[in-house]
Amino acid sequence: MPRAVYLLGLAIFAQGTSELMLAGLLPEIATDLNVSIPAAGLLISSFAVGMLVGAPILAFGTLRWSRRAAMLAFLTIFALTHVAGALTSSYGVLLATRVAGAFVYAGFWAVASVTAIELAGPEARARAMSVLAGGLTVATIVGLPAGTLLGQHLGWRSAFWAVAVLSALAFAGVVTTIPRGRSANTPQLGRELRSMANPQLWLAYATTALSTGAILVIFSYLAPLLTETTGLAAGWIPVILALYGVGALIGITISGRTSDRRPFGTLVVSLGGVIAAAVLLALATGTPWLAVPAIIGVGTFGFATNPAVNSRVFTIAGSAPTLAAAFNISAFNIGITVGPWLGGLALAAGAGYSAVGWIGAALAVLALGTIPLALRATGRPRAERPAGDQAAYESASSITGA
Structure with missing residues (x-):
């Protein structure tokens, strides 16, 4: 399995941690932003909605981009939404950053899936996808409890900063392992x-x-x-x-x-x-x-x-x-x-x-x-x-x- 596939799995881990970690941070967020627990729970629902519509729209919109450029753009926006989320004191702004982050996360999933399949070859497509999905599974085992612990001891904003840093590391991984230029199988x-x-x-x-x-x-x-x-x-x-x-x-x-x-x-x-x-x-x-x-x-x-x-x-x-x-x-x-x-x-x-x-x-x-x-x-x-x-x-x- 090419090293790049594992680094794409790392990127999914970084973004998947953000998808999951709010389940353990709702009380802290609700108290800090002075909203109810159900209102804070909408931050989780909004993420799901962003992913639902983001994948086909961004896959279609970036069809003529190189896959490397698309993934780097998605990771950049994802990291910036978490920086904005960590800095804001507005519930509305935080809600908007969750939708925007999920939107580009879905786009990254779509493009990374095709990239991993192409790198691994048709005889190992399921193994490549298991590595990508394994990133989300590891986020369940490690990212969710780690984000919860950070939020409980250093404040919920620290978990957002941690995801931004992980996204920057994933960005570096894509830069160093994914070839430049458009794929030989241009969509x-x-x-x-x-x-x-x-x-x-x-x-x-x-x-x-x-x-x-x-x-x-x-x-x-x-x-x-x-x-x-x-x-x-x-x-x-x-x-x-x-x-x-x-x-x-x-x-x-x-x-x-x-x-x-x-x-x-x-x-x-x-x-x-x-x-x-x-x-x-x-x-x-x-x-x-x-x-x-x-x-x-x-x-x-x-x-x-x-x-x-x-x-x-x-x-x-x-x-x-x-x-x-x-x-x-x-x-x-x-x-x-x-x-x-x-x-x-x-x-x-x-x-x-x-x-x-x-x-x-x-x-x-x-x-x-x-x-x-x-x-x-x-x-x-x-x-x-x-x-x-x-x-x-x-x-x-x-x-x-x-």
Whole structure:
């Protein structure tokens, strides 16, 4: 794996830390800016909205830029939004910086994904994507608690300064490892738009959104589930979150090594694992020795879907991957938004926290249901298949015996 791919993973770690760290800083921010906790919580929601729209807009807008120039521009703006956030005393300005930072973070994800795939080569695209997504997983294990500790001991602004410094280091990494000039595979707008007309691509996006929603509906309510239903002390929450993150890192690493050869098989096993873990959690929320392993299982199997769904999108897109990758980032963020929303509806209706397990299992079942549809489509005669589907068909054949 080229060194540049790992440095792109570092950049995702820096930006992913910002995405996650506000979950541990809301009380400090609310007190300092004299706003309510729900108002401070909007800083998290606004980040998700910025990512949802940022990926396709910036991927489209920078299509004719060199990928190096685009990523450097995104990192510069991202760092500056955190400097502004650290300096402001205005809630409105901080909210605006969160939206702007998420906007360019989504653009960076889209361009970095294509760059990593190109550097690694088609035989290692899933491994490359597991390195990038691994940066976000490490942000869950390291960045989130580190940002929380900084905020608690040095003030929440120190966490913003730390992200700005990490972004500057990522900027230096891109400068030193990503080649200058435009890629040999220069994106062409017409070809990119034509690739988006492939129904298989939108089926892959459905898999991405549903599988992500299945994880996030559970992850978003872990803290109250553990304290109010499972009966654990609050001090156990960071430990269990860390174990969840370790499981996620293991899952994404193993999946990165299997998804290039067997993307569909990896998805079936991973989604099956999510369903089993979510059902176990729903049935055993009041039993710590069952609930905790179930939560770790959700992290392990849930994150294992990531390299497989990314590899699938790049396989379908073929030689026009930029917009396809950008819309896949948006699909992830649809799952991030919809999963917790469904969980909130169930809890507001009076259901207990076991409901988030059942909802997670149902979403994973729907995601698993997209796999036979994809296999059926990729199993069509060669003459009827879009050119980008050939590699997917060959991968599917190893599972189905076709």
